[in-house]
Amino acid sequence: MIILTRKDLDELLKAEIAVSSVKEAFKLHYQKKVDQPQRLVMSVKGNWWGLMPSSTDYSFVTKIVNVIPENKERGLPLVQGVVILMSPDTGEILAIIDGTTLTAIRTAAxxxxxxxxxxxxxxxxxxxxxxxxxxxxxxxxxxxxxxxxxxxxxxxxxxxxxxxxxxxxxxxxxxxxxxxxxxxxxxxxxxxxxxxxxxxxxxxxxxxxxxxxxxxxxxxxxxxxxxxxxxxxxxxxxxxxxxxxxxxxxxxxxxxxxxxxxxxxxxxxxxxxxxxxxxxxGIAVEDNITAHIAYQEALRRGIGFNVSI
Missing domain, CATH: 3.40.50.720 (NAD(P)-binding Rossmann-like Domain)
Known part of the structure; x- marks a missing residue:
């Protein structure tokens, strides 16, 4: 399992790769080749939180994401999140990814x-x-x-x-x-x-x-x-x-x-x-495909911090 940080994602997901990733995601969504339940939305201390699972032939991904307006005053990003990437074949955890940055990149893309x-x-x-x-x-x-x-x-x-x-x-x-x-x-x-x-x-x-x-x-x-x-x-x-x-x-x-x-x-x-x-x-398949591509690029280029659990 590897951990991908903001710095890693900045290196891995340049504009061409990021745009290509979400293009594939939207195609899969239209072709109905993604299992993507409606996200679970909760209010936690008055703030929006969402749980976004999705599954494709490539990967299973769950993102936990929130929007905290008060973070402006704290000097933190409004959106915070974590992405967990797992193998749809073996169930192994492949990567834990900075969801704040992944969300920002795939949304911009x-x-x-x-x-x-x-x-x-x-x-x-x-x-x-x-x-x-x-x-x-x-x-x-x-x-x-x-x-x-x-x-x-x-x-x-x-x-x-x-x-x-x-x-x-x-x-x-x-x-x-x-x-x-x-x-x-x-x-x-x-x-x-x-x-x-x-x-x-x-x-x-x-x-x-x-x-x-x-x-x-x-x-x-x-x-x-x-x-x-x-x-x-x-x-x-x-x-x-x-x-x-x-x-x-x-x-x-x-x-x-x-x-x-x-x-x-x-x-x-x-x-x-x-x-x-x-x-x-924002739909979960965007996170799924972008996380999968980032993981594949990380393996190819030797980027990310390897951990075992």
Missing amino acids: ASILSTELAINGRNIGILGIIGAGTEAYYHAKLALEYFKVQKLYISARKSHFELAKRVGGEATDLETLLKNSDTIFATTSSNFPVVLGKYLKDVFHLSSIGAHTPDSRELDDDTIIKVKSYIVDSLEAVSKESGDYIIPKQRGLLENKMIKELGEIIEKGIKIERPSLFKTV
């Missing part, structure tokens, strides 16, 4: 994949990232590795100056970011909309990874109205978990839009018409 499919290429113009936490950092890091970016804007309530300096972007206010960005990654823990449609360009692609509870929103109604293509990781998941899907659907705002899962778009080569939105709450 999914945003990047949706963007590449939406624009049909890698020249994404001006990129705006809303948020300044761990997810925002990995969205910036992987996007700059993967895409040709004309300019990178970062906006948040605080810490965006530090993140902008770290990744080579420009800290700005939210309105400027929304008005000027061709591609937007919303990576916040906000319960209220931060993406305001009145400021958005006529043509854009947006990936929203926040608002993972039925009553929370990261996008306002004006944004939803503008969108022509509404892409999701899992229709079942967003229909039960995200206010950015549930509330607009209740209000009749999703009528006459193309609504598709990312896996179907990949499998069938469906064209995405912009303005487009990718709404993701």
